[in-house]
Amino acid sequence: MSGFLYYLAAFALVLGVLVVVHEYGHYLAARWAGVKVLRFSVGFGRLLWARRFGRDGTEWAIAAFPLGGYVKMLDEREGDVPAADLHRSFNRQPVLKRMVIVAAGPLANFLLAIVLYWGLFWHGTEEFKPLLGAPVAASAAATAGLENGELVLKVAGEPVQTWQEMRWALLERAVDADEVALEVINPRREISIRRLDVSAVRRSGWEGDALDRLGLALHRPSLPPVLGTVKANSAAADAGLRLGDEVLSVDDYEIDSWADFVRIVRQSPGKRLALEVLRDGQPIAIALTPATIDEQGEEIGRVGVSVSDGDRARAALMITVSYGPVSALRKAVVETWDKSAFTLLMMGKMITGEVSWRNISGPVTIADYAGRSARLGLDYYIKFMALVSISLGVLNLLPIPILDGGHLLYYLVEIIKRGPVSERTMEIGQQIGLALLLILMAFAFYNDINRLISG
Incomplete structure (x- = not known):
């Protein structure tokens, strides 16, 4: 398979799974609430395939434009409803039931991330140790005195076992700290505390790879060319x-x-x-x-x-991390929560200008990451899918009309004022929400094109 087709297939699988899970969350909640589902569609626009299943004759469809999907429910605002089915109309449901149906989509994405992480942590993953290479000259890592071959044991007092754990701990602390203490051990088994200035990450608007900006590099052992x-x-x-x-x-x-x-x-x-x-x-x-x-x-x-010494080098660089089923589930929940909170925090800082809008990625960049992670192995691909699922869940809960979070905002107002939001208000909100999404998509596509041109 060519590189382009491989990346496209990897992206299509991630997108398909996430859309189906999101919409299936809405579907299950609607069925629980007694609402009749007319159509379950993966994609928008012209139908490419459709079949009816189930006692309600729900139409299951695949449409031409694949970036999303929807669940169409019986609703008096969208057409005539037979008198016998009025009680199964979405708009006739109590506001709390409507909120559950709307929130179920993003919650399904969070649940998927938890399940994916749980499987990985329980099965065990092979990852790079937080073993440092020679720091880039004049970088924050060099200034901190970090040396080639040092192993990071703790970041700000928190034990880390893998390169990704170290990276994540540094990113979390770079949000509001200027300096982070790293506990390291060198090849001579001497333990030291290095104080790393991480303020450069914020000054850069979080553009590029944070560890590269700090001058941190993975250790690469020198092997003879045999x-x-x-x-x-x-x-x-x-x-x-x-x-x-x-x-x-x-x-x-x-x-x-x-x-x-x-x-x-x-x-x-x-x-x-x-x-x-x-x-x-x-x-x-x-x-x-x-x-x-x-x-x-x-x-x-x-x-x-x-290389002849490849197994020895691999053993020195890699570590297999696994947990029991209960510990793995606990870690999966914490991982999903932390990444959700961090995603939301970065979105907020993007609005205030602390984080560059160039960090927004569109489908081209996401497809690129999907292909890269797939080539690295199943573990990396599953982690990528979990991360995108979290991002999709957070994005959909934003209080923007047209998104799930916008509808939840309408229902919250309905609870407070003890009456539904007017049709005119919802219409204006839909227009505003659509405009915001178009602006967001424009930024994403611009960034994608800019990355392709600049490399």
């Missing part, structure tokens, strides 16, 4: 490379580490390379032409070999 495996029918096998060969040079460029060799190969798709390798103590000349592979829309070279 072949551990040679894949059959690969470019390396065709060239005559063997297990145990040590690469001395490529096109007269001296190779000091495995990283040097990988970098040159990746930069040379389809290009003939002159290698000198050491085999059984004797230097041998070999001509190697890397195969051309599409990776995230970029052509790279690949030859089909791995």
